[in-house]
Amino acid sequence: MSSRKVAGPEIETLIQLLAKLPGLGPRSARRAALHLIQKKDQLFAPLTRAMEVALEEVRVCSTCGNIDTSDPCTICADPRRDGTTIVVVEDVSDLWALERAQAINARYHVLGGTLSPLDGVTPEDLKIADLVERVRAGGVVEVILAVNATVEGQTTAHYVTDQLAGLDVKVSRLAHGVPVGGELDYLDEGTLAQALRARTPF
Amino acid sequence: MSSRKVAGPEIETLIQLLAKLPGLGPRSARRAALHLIQKKDQLFAPLTRAMEVALEEVRVCSTCGNIDTSDPCTICADPRRDGTTIVVVEDVSDLWALERAQAINARYHVLGGTLSPLDGVTPEDLKIADLVERVRAGGVVEVILAVNATVEGQTTAHYVTDQLAGLDVKVSRLAHGVPVGGELDYLDEGTLAQALRARTPF
Numbered sequence A, B: 001m002s003s004r005k006v007a008g009p010e011i012e013t014l015i016q017l018l019a020k021l022p023g024l025g026p027r028s029a030r031r032a033a034l035h036l037i038q039k040k041d042q043l044f045a046p047l048t049r050a051m052e053v054a055l056e057e058v059r060v061c062s063t064c065g066n067i068d069t070s071d072p073c074t075i076c077a078d079p080r081r082d083g084t085t086i087v088v089v090e091d092v093s094d095l096w097a098l099e100r101a102q103a104i105n106a107r108y109h110v111l112g113g114t115l116s117p118l119d120g121v122t123p124e125d126l127k128i129a130d131l132v133e134r135v136r137a138g139g140v141v142e143v144i145l146a147v148n149a150t151v152e153g154q155t156t157a158h159y160v161t162d163q164l165a166g167l168d169v170k171v172s173r174l175a176h177g178v179p180v181g182g183e184l185d186y187l188d189e190g191t192l193a194q195a196l197r198a199r200t201p202f
Helices: A009-018 A026-038 A040-057 A092-101 A128-136 A151-164 A189-197 B009-018 B026-038 B040-057 B092-101 B128-136 B151-164 B189-197
Strands: A082-089 A106-110 A142-145 A170-173 B082-089 B106-110 B142-145 B170-173
Touching: A009 A026, A009 B040, A026 A040, A026 B040, A026 B092, A040 B009, A040 B026, A040 B040, A082 A092, A082 A128, A092 A106, A092 B026, A106 A128, A128 A151, A142 A151, A151 A170, B009 B026, B026 B040, B082 B092, B082 B128, B092 B106, B106 B128, B128 B151, B142 B151, B151 B170
Parallel strands: A082 A106, A082 A142, A142 A170, B082 B106, B082 B142, B142 B170
Antiparallel strands: none
16 A cells, blocks of 8 residues: 555555465555455454464364374374374475375474574584484384475485484485476476486386 | 364354455465464464454445544544545555555545446435535635446446536546556556557657
């Protein structure tokens, strides 16, 4: 809105806060606010209610670091999950992405970031000790490091592997290679080199 | 999220409702929900509070149809606004757009849409009679039709003009032509023809 006052401060505040959501900017936040106001009963009221409930109920799982409305979280509490495998991820968004793929029925461990000495992120800032504790408690056969294929992710993976050394657990990491549906022409040299090195019998 | 249960229903509900905001889809709604949860105190709580307040306070101005937290709205109640000019717009979003331009210090009238017989939108569905009433009440010198340059917008403009005929008021419409910053090469023939017809002395 302009510096000229055209609406009550309540609407301006709403727009400014909506603009802080990822994916929305000042312009789309204004559109979103208007959409909410014009769909008061169908969307505005239910969304407000859902936010009140989520704000009240959401907590971090004390076992794995997942976000849920219960602690332990739905995944940690699910007896059908294979508790012998722990998939280690950087963030909850990665956990959600892996769950969408429905590729594994394991438990998770959210580190809460990656090691980054320049940004002041040390091992103590991540839930690495908690992971070692979970493995030490027994029953875990494999730890899968599902971290991002970035320098920070790989550094963190190496550090976690070191911490798990000496414990009776298999440590693996995600395969690197050509993404499914990917075209070679568009891939970077590092990915192509890795895909060649890790080639499999056809 | 997947059909597999990975989080409590409260979070799924929140994501589904966020996905209904314009500018957000299922994927970005998930990201937005996670962002909210991870910025609980800085964003989630204040936004929820702002929504509660706006949901409670927002109303439609009974004079002009603007959306505000007071009735009459901030614009209608502002004594520094020139009440002799009424700018007629289709939607509140158009009013907000004109206010951002800060080009006029007039009052507004929101029709709430355009005439569209195929969609069953008749003059009774729009606030046209209210506009005629406002003009008839006196004190209005000019009505500026700031409707979209679409077939429906122009049809509505003609209808409104007919309804105002006989009343002592000047009716004008927005100029059509080359948008400021526009390149001729990219403009449609209709705009170019109109810009030529309405050429002004240099």
